[in-house]
Amino acid sequence: MSGGMETGRQRLERARAEVERQIAALAAELADVMAAARSANADDEHDPEGATIGFERAQVAALLAGAQRRLAEFDDALLRFDVDTYGVCESCGLPISAERLAVLPSVRTCLACARRR
Numbered sequence: 001m002s003g004g005m006e007t008g009r010q011r012l013e014r015a016r017a018e019v020e021r022q023i024a025a026l027a028a029e030l031a032d033v034m035a036a037a038r039s040a041n042a043d044d045e046h047d048p049e050g051a052t053i054g055f056e057r058a059q060v061a062a063l064l065a066g067a068q069r070r071l072a073e074f075d076d077a078l079l080r081f082d083v084d085t086y087g088v089c090e091s092c093g094l095p096i097s098a099e100r101l102a103v104l105p106s107v108r109t110c111l112a113c114a115r116r117r
């Protein structure tokens with residue numbers, strides 16, 4: 001980072017890039033697990049390894065789905081930046097605190113509204 005104050009948009013873009021890296025890593029991991037599953041099945045379909053691989057595959061797939069969901073949230077937050085509704089609570093219309101946005105850059109509601117839900 002080049003020092004100084006990071007803007008909300010820069011923070012969002014950095015968080016988005018981080019999620020993109022996670023997705024690439026998880027997709028590669030999933031491909032490895034799938035390849036392992038294929039070779040285990042090829043050797044012996046009653047291989048007890050099969051259950052372990054299936055569990056691992058489900059776990060990696062769930063992590064990947066979660067990361068893709070976060071990516072969509074960041075894309076959405078960046079769009080809100082473009083139309084100037086970023087940082088505005090979509091429930092009550094009041095500004096979301098800078099502290100809350102620092103921790104949750106893609107959050108859509110203020111703390112008060114989030115607590116009411």
Ligand SMILES: [Zn+2]
Pocket residue numbers: 089090091092093094109110111112113114
């Ligand atoms: Zn609110």
